[in-house]
Amino acid sequence: MKKALALTLALSVILLPVTTSAHPGRTDKKGGHTCYTNCEKWGLKYGEYHFHNSGGSSSGGSSSGESGSSYTSPITAPKAQYNVFQYTAYLNSFGSLEAAISYAKNYNSTSVVNIDSGVMTWDNYRSQVFQYNKYLGDFSSRTAAIAYAKKFDHTKVIDLESKKIFWHNWPRAVYQYDKYLQSFSDQYQAQKYANLWDHALIVDTLTGEVEKINW
Incomplete structure (x- = not known):
């Protein structure tokens, strides 16, 4: 009797349906994850984040051939539009000006430069403005200092850290x-x-x- 029961249990385990996933890796609470294994096989790049939709199937009602999952468009990072520098040292790149400025504010003497135009759009270089040798004021950024200095002739903007002339409008x-x-x-x-x-x-x-x- 015991042998018959054991045989029945063994057969029931063997005959249980086997479920396979589209590719290895657990999904997060959003229903997606990052691919690190056989990514090219699944049409993904190594390290690419993507979503899984459970129960996916191909059009026309036929089986997809890969039970359990189908893919939506992967999440891709925005194209870098701004570089962050500390003096001439490159620090990082960002897709938005807001993100670049937020990062740059963590450091002193940094600037945010538009990659396409090469224009410095934000900075926190502490500067002073002079007309000839007359002191006109302190500024928390070169951009603000230059904008003020342009109101006068024979002015110069001096970087407080290096003591060098960064800009002037002398002839x-x-x-x-x-x-x-x-x-x-x-x-x-x-x-x-x-x-x-x-x-x-x-x-x-x-x-x-x-x-x-x-x-």
């Missing part, structure tokens, strides 16, 4: 050889004009630096 004098041509308060405009001439020189009247154009 840039353009020469051809030793012949004076014209002056500009904006460096870009000076370079644009100097490119019209051969053997041009741009002289920074504040620092004394000389830039050669078309030599």
